[in-house]
Each structure stands twice: as C-alpha cells, then as structure tokens.
Amino acid sequence: MWDALGVEVPIVQAPMAGVSSPALAAAVSNAGGLGSIGIGATDAAGARAAIAELRSRTDRAFNVNLFVHGPAKADPARETAWLEWLSPVFAEFGAEPPKALRTIYKSFADDEEMLAMLVQTKPRVVSFHFGVPSLDAIAALKRAGATLLATATSLDEARKIEAAGIDAIVAQGIEAGGHRGVFDLSVPDDGLGTIALTRLLVQNTKLPIIAAGGIMDGAGVAAVLSLGASAAQLGTAFIACPETAADEAYRAALTGPGAYHTRLTSLISGRPARALANRFTKLHESVADRLPPDYPIAYDAGKALHFAAKGKGEYGFGAQWAGQGAPLARAIPAAELVATLVRELNAAPSGPARSR
Template sequence: MWPDRRILDLFGIELPIVQAPMAGANLAAMAVAVSEAGGLGSLPCALLTPERAREELTIFRQAAAKPVNVNFFSHRPPEAGEGREAAWKRRLAAYYVEFGLDPEAPAPSSSRAPFDEAYLALVEEFRPEVVSFHFGLPHAELLARVKRTGAKVISSATTVEEARFLEREECDAVIAQGFEAGGHRGIFLSDDVSTQVGTMALVPQIVDAVKVPVIAAGGIADGRGIAAAFALGASAAQIGTAYLFTPEATVAPAHRAALKSARDDRTAITNVFTGRPARSIVNRMVREVGPISDAAPPFPLAGGALVPLRQATEPNGSGDFMSLWSGQAAPLCREMPAGELTRRLAEEALERMRRG
C-alpha cells in the first residue's frame, strides 16, 4: 500500500508513522499505544534518570511485543559559567519580586543529561529496536556500542550538511526536521537559527543528498501532511504536536489549554526556557524576555531559574513561565487516543495518495 517501504522494513513496523519523542510530554503509555497501532512509539529519556527510564522501558516491554524507539540528547554539557547564570537571575529578578520569591535564593539545577555510560547500559540491557539522538550524535565509542546491540540508529538533521554528516557516521535513517517543528531544534553543526529551513524545502534536498531513508518532521499533523512527505521523497513522517492532544500526553493542564487555542502565527523559536532554540507557543516569558535572549545561559542551564516562577504560577492555571512546546500545525490537531490517532493518520494519508 505504501509507495516506499524502506522505513517499514528497517524498523519492522506496519505504518510509516514515528511518534516524536517529546521529553516531559510522553512516557511509555503513549509509546505502547502508537507501537501497538502499527507505528513506531518513542520513549524520550533526556528528562528521566536511568532508573526511571528502566521503569518505563519495562512497562513498554511488558505491554507491547512491538518495536520501540528510545531517544536521548547528545549535547555537550556546558562549561561552568556562574557569571552567565547570575546575570540570568538578575534579568528575571523583577518576576521573582512580583510573585513574592527571593531573587537571591539558589536556583534549582536544570537536568537534561546527555547520553552516557548509564544510558548505554539501558540500551545494552533492553536492546531497543531503534535508538534516536537529538543534537547530533554521542561520542564514537558510545555510538559503536549502541550499534553493536543491533539497534537501528537515527538522528535529526536541520540542514543538508547535517544530514550528510549523519550518513557519514552510518546512521540508518535521517530525520529531516523542518523549521515548523515544535520543541527543540536538532541543530548541531551551527548555532544560527536564522537560516533554518522549512520542511517543504528541506525534505527533498536531504532526500537527494543521502542514500539512507528520510523521515520528514515539522508541520505534519494530518494525513495530508504525511502524503506530502511521501511526495517529497520521504519514507515516513515523524509527528509530535498531534500526539500532545492525546490523553496519553503528560503535558501540564496549562500547556494542554494553550494547545487547544493555538494559532499558526502564535509560536516562536525561543531560547528563554532552556538556553537552546526551541519552538513554543508565545507566552509572557517569550514576549517580554525573548524570543531570543543573549542573557540566557547555555543549554540546559537557563531552565533552573524558571522553576520557582513556574511553581508559583502554574497552580493558578498560568502558563506564563513554562515552555509550551508546539509546532506550527497545532490548529490541525484533534483530540483522540494515541493508538486511534496513529491509525487515523495512516488511513487519511493512504486515501489522499489514492486520490492523487
């Protein structure tokens, strides 16, 4: 039925739909539902301790006899820079005063751990069918050991140059992440987000540049988007924001409410939540401090200073100081269980392709 079966055969799945791994927004329940429906469910581990990741992987393996994608960040930890973090606290001091918080109190740490030996031990223990990375790839020895488990390795590329790099490093497939995508940009060979490329232009150029199969990502929220991805030469689509509307998503109530009222022109690429460019729904923090702030310390250090502000405002239903990750296609999304959504997306895509 599908015009390109390379991803289906590579991952051993039935539908060319990859549920985007969304750190903080999904756990094993969503991955199980998507994989059981025939797509590739994904478990994001960047915000999980190795112990918690083990629990979630155990849940998946007990609930589904299907392939799973386990995702990790592969950023390089920043060098200590107390000056930058102190300047960031000063930039946010007025908000602390507004909500009765002590601007001089130590900021909580921001935990987004890169792939390391502890996470590698999980991969070697559970042997997931797919291991994906964001922000490039881990060190060569770690990557070699991942491959020795038999896992298929994929990573995100935001430019043709990044896609070629991933192919040279023997990735089995490349995720072409267009500028429309929600959450963190996978950019890793540059830090200039002003020249990032949209999905429509990026996918066919990466398809032409590499021999491995390409997974289109960014702005895809219904069957029309999946059909368009195949028309551009992709072998599958990775979908994130649409799954945030499912009951399996672990987003906060304020985030869920913001998604329901999202508009195409109300998201922005911002670094104010983590120190790294990511697409969020525009809120007070983005409007008043960002979208891009030179004061924000490097990833992931910017997030710690926001924790007290989020704790002070979120119980009142406010999303003013929390990351509201969303792609530009949120208004196309529908509320339904993740398994049903996966099947519906596939059916819509096939119907669109049959109609030509």
C-alpha cells in the same frame, strides 16, 4: 528498514521529552506506527523504568530518544545576571529565583551509565537529538541490535549523521515544535522548512529520510512521502491525545490563541525551541541583548519560574512546546489518531491508495 521493525504505517510519533509517555508510545506502536519516548531529560534509572513500562504495554518496536548536546559551560556572572533579570517575575508570584543554577541533566555523550543501560535493555530503535554520539557508542548500540536515527536541520548535519553510520535521518524543518536539533549553536541556522530540507536530504544522502515539522494530518504525511521521505514524524499532532503527560493547562493552551503564534525561543532552556505563545515567550519584549545561560543550565531557572507561577495559578511559564500546525491538533486517543492519519493518507491525491 520499517518492515524489519514490524512498523506497518509510515508514521513516527515524536519523542517529546516531558510530554510523550510509555502509554502514548505503546498506543502508537500497537496501532502500527513507531511510538517514541524521550529519555534525554532523565538518568539511566529513570530511563530503565520508562522502557520497562513501555515493554509491559507493547511487544512491538519503539524508539527511545537521547540528547547529544555539547557540555554546558558554567558562567556564574551570566547566570547571576539572568536570575536578576527574572527576579521581578519571580516576585510577582511571591517567590525568589534560585541562588545558583545547575546543569540539570547529562548529555548522552557523557553518560556511560545510560549507554550501558541501553546495551542491556536493547530497545529496537534509538534516536539522537543535537548531534551524534561517539563511534564507540554507535557501535555498541548496533551490536545490541538497535536501529539508529538522528535529527538533522541542514545538509551538513545530515552528512555528519551518514558518515557516523546512523541508519536514518530525521529531517527537522523550522516548523517543528520543541527544540531545534542544530548541532552547533555557533553556526548560523538557515531555518530550512520541512519541504526544502526533505528534498535536499533525499537528493543528497543515501539514507532513509523521516520528515518532521508542521505535519498534522494524513495529507501532510502524503506530501512528504511524495517528496521521497520514507516516513513522517509527528509530535504536536499527538499532544492533545489523552495518553500524553501534558497537563490540562498545556492542553487548553493548545486550543487557545497562542497556538496560532508559536515562537522559537531560547529563554526557557537556553537552546532555540518552538513553543506556544505564552507569558514566557512574551519576555522576549524585555530581554534586550541579554543571553540566557547555556543549555540546560538556563532550564533550571525556567523550571523554577514555572513551578513558582503554577503555585499561584499561572500556567503561562510552562515549556508548552508546539509546532506551527498546533491549531490542527485533535484531542482523540492515539490509536484513533493513527487510524485517522492512515485513512487521510490513503485518501490524499498523492497517497498510497491513489498511486496504486
């Protein structure tokens, strides 16, 4: 699969929505890996512009990632109660919460314009998070020449991905930063780690497995390859690279004490996601049994709070997604990081250079 895409090293840069950028993805792809951009939080026009910019920077394969979550269920009473709970925090920054909350972006499952744009622009790799799209959408993307990836957090999800005709599975361990890729929030999440999940999927599916979660250096890449993975996906490892869209506060937090205490939280967006410990994650101490609105409705409140706080110089309410390996992040250019990862991979006891 990788040879056909022209990918030279088994390194995939995670498509971190809001952080990954065309410049980052191009740098990774040009260095021999598979760069990625997240387009799930934008519309078809915004995605088209991002793809065009990326293509202006590289002629190599890259990945575009989409969110395939179920429809958000509006619940005015629950949303009002959530805003009332957050109201004192808004007041701390001289602001009021929104009067009402919106569904701030579509699921790919309901976005025909996005599908049409992808069929027309023909990115060589398309990936899915939170589920898989319809068989018709999958067939259309395959006819357009796309190789398809989808995230699984369990063997059951991996089997659904395989049955849908997807080409490879991203095995997302509980260590990973950003949103958990669970398909159905009503089903208990076993929280499988990257090692256990990778082995389960290698042994019980026929698809290539891309291991993700807590991988920060070449030794980690070597470890998952030794488990049978075809490649490793790294996200947090790239956040500090100068090509990302992370702001200075996010970069500073990545080197601060919160990096050692990442937390899974649903407070920011309405779905579980791993973030650096900050002012937002600390709200868990007072949330009690309150439930946030559905994803991505809750994100409307989270973004408004971050905007209000940032205006007063407080950056601890940002969505500072990061995995458990955050303290190992390196602030070097993406191409240099890929080259470093390859050197470390080859030097690892189980790396390619040692196995020849």
